[in-house]
Structure formats: C-alpha cells, structure tokens
Amino acid sequence: xxxxxxxxxxxxxxxxxxxxxxxxxxxxxxxxxxxxxxxxxxxxxxxxxxxxxxxxxxxxxxxxxxxxxxxxxxxxxxxxxxxxxxxxxxxxxxxxxxxxxxxxxxxxxxxxxxxxxxxxxxxxxxxxxxxxxxxxxxxxxxxxxxxxxxxxxxxxxxxxxxxxxxxxxxxxxxxxxxxxxxxxxxxxxxxxxxxxxxxxxxxxxxxxxxxxxxxxxxxxxxxxxxxxxxxxxxxxxxxxxxxxxxxxx
Amino acid sequence: xxxxxxxxxxxxxxxxxxxxxxxxxxxxxxxxxxxxxxxxxxxxxxxxxxxxxxxxxxxxxxxxxxxxxxxxxxx
Numbered sequence: 001x002x003x004x005x006x007x008x009x010x011x012x013x014x015x016x017x018x019x020x021x022x023x024x025x026x027x028x029x030x031x032x033x034x035x036x037x038x039x040x041x042x043x044x045x046x047x048x049x050x051x052x053x054x055x056x057x058x059x060x061x062x063x064x065x066x067x068x069x070x071x072x073x074x075x076x077x078x079x080x081x082x083x084x085x086x087x088x089x090x091x092x093x094x095x096x097x098x099x100x101x102x103x104x105x106x107x108x109x110x111x112x113x114x115x116x117x118x119x120x121x122x123x124x125x126x127x128x129x130x131x132x133x134x135x136x137x138x139x140x141x142x143x144x145x146x147x148x149x150x151x152x153x154x155x156x157x158x159x160x161x162x163x164x165x166x167x168x169x170x171x172x173x174x175x176x177x178x179x180x181x182x183x184x185x186x187x188x189x190x191x192x193x194x195x196x197x198x199x200x201x202x203x204x205x206x207x208x209x210x211x212x213x214x215x216x217x218x219x220x221x222x223x224x225x226x227x228x229x230x231x232x233x234x235x236x237x238x239x240x241x242x243x244x245x246x247x248x249x
Numbered sequence: 250x251x252x253x254x255x256x257x258x259x260x261x262x263x264x265x266x267x268x269x270x271x272x273x274x275x276x277x278x279x280x281x282x283x284x285x286x287x288x289x290x291x292x293x294x295x296x297x298x299x300x301x302x303x304x305x306x307x308x309x310x311x312x313x314x315x316x317x318x319x320x321x322x323x324x
Contacts, residue, residue, distance in 0.1 A: 134301030175282070178289040 001139065003231055007031040007079050009072060011059060011124055012086025013052075014041035016195045017144070017223070021083065024224050026051045033072055033079075035059065035124075036086070059086055059120035069127040073135075080139035081231055082128050084165070087117040087144065089199065091154045110157045117161035121168070129176060138180035142230055143169050145187040145240060152249045162187070166240050173238030182237040184230045189244025192217040213246035250294045252313065252324050259287040269311030295322050 006029050012018040013034025019041075026032045026049055035055040036042050042054040053075075057068040072079065090113045094105050125141060132139060148155050149162035165185055172183035190196055190208050196217065197205070209216055226243050230236055253264045260278040262271075273279055273287075291313065292298055297320055299307075307313045314324045 136298055136301065175285075178285055 001080060001231055001234055003028050003228060005030060006081050006139070006231060007033070007076050008081040008083065008231075009033045009035065009079050009128065010083040010085055011035050011120070013083075014038050014045050014054070017191070017193060017220075018083070018085040019045060020193070020220055021085070021224065021227060022052050023049055024220075025227075029081075031076055033076065035068055059124055060115045062123050065120070065123040066127055069124070069131065073131050078135050078137040079128060079132060080137060081142065082125065082139070083142045083144065083227070084121045084124060085144045086120060087161070088113060088158075089155075090158050092156070093154050094156050105156055113157035113161055117158065118164050121165060125168075125172070129172070129181065132181055133176070133179050136179070140182040140184060140231060141169075141172060141176075142227065143183070143185040145169070145185040147187055147189040147242070147244045147247060147249055149187055149240075150249065169240060170238050177237055182230075182234070184236060184238070185240045186223070186226050186230070187240050187242045187244065188218060188223060189242075189247045190217045191223055191243075192219060208247065211247055212244070216245065218243055218245060250290075252291065252310075252317065255287065255290050255294060256310065259283060259290060267310055269309065269314065271310050272308055273310070274308075291317075295320075297322065 003025070008025055008029050008031065010018050010022050010032065013022045014036035015038065018034065022032050022034050031053065032051070033053045033055065035057050037056065037058045039056055042056055045052060046054045055068050055072065057064045059065055090109060092105050092109055095103050097103055121143065129141070143165045145165045146162040148159045149166050152159050169183050169185040176183060189212065222243060226241055230241065253267055256262055256267055257264055260276045260283065262276055273284060288299065288304055295317060299316065303316050307316055317324050
C-alpha cells in the first residue's frame with residue numbers, strides 16, 4: 001500500500017507524537033484526519049496545517065465515537081490506516097507505603113487509564129473496522145503500544161493497557177487479515193520529544209540512555225520510518241514492532 | 250475447488266447433504282469466524298470480491314449460489 005494512496009486517521013492527533021505524525025504524513029498521504037478531545041489544540045493545528053482535517057470527540061464515549069467515525073466515512077468514503085495513538089501515561093505504584101491513609105493504587109486512576117488507553121481504542125477500532133470490512137477497504141490498524149507493555153514497575157494500569165493493545169493487535173490480525181486489513185503495534189521505548197523531556201528529569205533520561213544498548217533515545221524520524229514501513233509492507237501483520245534501541249525495562 | 254468442496258472443507262458437510270435451503274449458521278460446525286473464512290475461500294477460488302451487501306445476503310447455500318451466478322460465475 002503506497003502512502004500516497006492512503007487515507008489516514010490518527011487518534012489523539014492534536015498534540016505530542018500524534019500531532020508530529022499527522023504533520024509528517026500530511027503532505028505524503030491522500031488525506032490525514034485527526035481526532036482529539038482538546039478543542040484549543042485542534043483549532044491551533046487546523047490553523048497551522050489546513051490540510052489536516054480535525055474532528056473533536058471524546059473517545060471514551062461510545063456514542064461520540066460512532067458519530068465521528070460515521071462523519072469521517074461520509075466525508076472521505078473510506079479509510080486505509082487507523083493509528084490508535086490517543087492515550088495517557090500514568091505512573092503510580094500498586095502499594096505506596098509513603099501514603100499513610102490509603103496506600104493502594106487509586107481505583108479512580110486505574111479506571112481512567114483503562115478507559116482512555118484501552119476502551120477508547122476498542123470503541124474506535126470496532127467502529128472503523130466494521131466500516132472497512134463492509135466497504136471492503138484494505139488497510140492497516142496501527143496500535144501505539146509501549147515498551148511498558150512488557151511490564152514496568154510503577155505503571156500497573158499503563159502497562160496493562162499497553163499489553164492489552166499487543167494482544168488485540170494479534171487478535172485483530174487474525175480476524176481481519178482475511179479482509180486485507182492488517183494489524184500491527186509499535187512499542188516505542190523513549191523517543192526524544194518535548195513531552196518525554198517534560199515528563200522525565202535529566203537524571204532519569206541519562207539513566208535510560210545508559211540502560212539502552214544503543215546509548216541514546218529514539219528520534220521522531222525513526223518512528224516515522226516505522227509507521228511508513230508498516231503502511232507500505234503489505235505482508236507485515238500481527239506483530240509488535242519494538243522501537244527501543246534494545247532497552248529492556 | 251468448487252463451492253460444494255469449499256462448503257465440505259469449511260463446515261464438514263458432505264456434498265450429498267448440501268441442500269440449497271440449508272441456512273449456514275444452522276450447520277453444527279458453523280461459527281462466525283468459520284463463516285468469514287468460508288467467505289474468503291469462496292472469494293479466492295472464484296476470483297471475486299463480494300460487496301458488504303453480498304456477504305450479508307448470503308444466509309443459505311442457495312443464496313451463495315445466487316450471488317455467484319449474479320456475478321457471472323458457474324456453480
């Protein structure tokens with residue numbers, strides 16, 4: 001599948017990695033469509049990059065997802081690529097002995113992470129995949145997983161949702177492959193982005209660099225390359241592409 | 250492979266038992282995944298790509314034959 005012939009939907013595309021990916025693909029694909037819940041960031045992106053079509057929706061709301069997906073298909077006829085990028089990072093130990101009153105991982109936070117990182121992915125994918133199958137559109141679902149999907153201390157909820165995405169990737173590859181719809185996940189390690197630098201201290205970044213056999217963080221260009229490879233290689237399916245420089249947490 | 254052979258292989262239904270009015274999901278070996286695999290086998294063997302509406306309309310063996318015939322195929 002040539003990128004120039006694809007219509008691409010990126011969730012959580014108004015900021016961070018999704019935004020960068022949308023901008024990168026906007027002059028290469030036939031259409032780049034993003035959906036996000038942050039109206040201000042959507043408007044800003046829309047003004048700066050008019051070629052990117054922006055939709056507003058809360059992806060944890062099944063009805064809103066159904067409506068926006070229907071709107072996208074009504075306007076564009078079909079989709080070839082869905083990038084399930086929307087998500088939040090949350091770090092919290094299962095038991096925090098420093099908290100005297102309630103040492104347990106917050107149930108509210110657990111549910112919030114599951115809702116955004118897992119339920120929303122299911123809502124979007126089931127809506128998009130149904131329309132792709134019925135319209136016999138071939139393409140690929142790309143799930144943005146994480147190095148934490150293999151288990152990371154202090155990230156019960158986040159790790160669990162990313163591991164679930166890996167499992168869904170394989171499951172969907174088996175179910176949808178017969179319709180020419182592939183499913184692949186990218187599990188990035190630490191990519192050098194403003195959000196990564198904002199989230200981690202310099203000391204932590206140095207620690208991760210030292211633990212990474214290749215000795216540095218990943219570059220956005222390397223992520224773009226992975227996405228392009230997945231879109232263009234029609235035999236690549238049901239696989240988790242680890243993009244981590246060899247780092248194991 | 251013809252339609253009868255595909256049905257036999259997909260659902261373990263002998264050719265002699267394949268009546269046109271048999272509803273696919275009444276076959277003991279049927280489930281939703283085997284149904285989708287069956288559809289893609291028919292597509293591959295008859296070199297055809299059904300529309301979404303075609304797939305939805307194919308409830309019985311007779312329905313499948315009708316769709317194939319409507320697309321210029323011999324069954």
